[in-house]
Amino acid sequence: MIYPEEFEHLMESFQMLPGVGEKSAERYVYAVDSMENDKIEEFAKNLAQFKKNIKRCSVCGHITNKEICPICSSDARDSSTICVVEDSKSVFMFEKTGKFEGVYHVLGGLISPVDEVNPEDINISSLVQKRVNDNVKEVIIALNPSIEGETTSLYIQKLLEKTNVKVSRLSYGIPMGADIEYLDPLTIIRAIDDRKFLS
């Protein structure tokens, strides 16, 4: 062991982060070494506070520091439109657009038989049993166009079949700024399928 113990331990902690190998962890430790003492204290405090205060919204499952997240508890949001997303990352992405006025439902994963993720392992039942009632008009499914996303989408669709709620999904198609020349055939097929009539 050529590094001091504290050095090694901090390296190990950094290596738990995604994409951080030995070299990056080492660089991060050197950076911590050259930080002001109060910045390091703040860093440690921020980790502890995160651990202590961050939880899931009891309504939608979104990451929050409150019992119910600001979106679910806001009067300005249209609670009759529920957007179903895989995780909190998606919620933040949608919020950044500033255009969606409904509420969310965070699944916390996707159904994946290969990875042994079953419907009961993700936050589906509370959507159907608790949230979708007569006041809810539409459920927008906003999941990745992957096998897992499509499987989960189909599953939710089936569960909601007997209710009066409308179920929709995001359109597939050409991403903004893309060049059709370089698109993959599947995206083009989907863009044709989801085409929008202009007249």
Added chain:
Amino acid sequence: MIYPEEFEHLMESFQMLPGVGEKSAERYVYAVDSMENDKIEEFAKNLAQFKKNIKRCSVCGHITNKEICPICSSDARDSSTICVVEDSKSVFMFEKTGKFEGVYHVLGGLISPVDEVNPEDINISSLVQKRVNDNVKEVIIALNPSIEGETTSLYIQKLLEKTNVKVSRLSYGIPMGADIEYLDPLTIIRAIDDRKFLS
């Protein structure tokens, strides 16, 4: 502010690390979010312990958790050979080779008039005034072949001129595994200058 406060604060801490922008910091926070609670606690503890216990060796200036680092306090090391390096990173690099048996002197920077780093801003005086005595036979200068490295090297050379100690520097030349075809001309010039006679 679309993120919870604790989320933002932790993101800011991660963004103090080198090469970590907003996107990476966000990814790291999500990773922390999915860590076991005791792992996060450990992470915070490791930061605090690092801050509390890591200091500089009072002899050589190397990063350590002791008053005097294990290298300086080891009987197995040849204290008559001092290798002068820019920072602790270099010490760890040399130690990884397992071949150097002398001791180190960590400057903690290089002389750089442009960046207003003067000789008194780095750990030079203690080398000349305290460490180089009659028991020291050789000082090996192991600094980067940059303007700052060469300036610092020259400065140390001058200071040691009046002593009996031998001053050497690392050889410049072709790095192992390199293809001469792709080397820059300066490296080739240096490799000729530093050539080794075989007979």
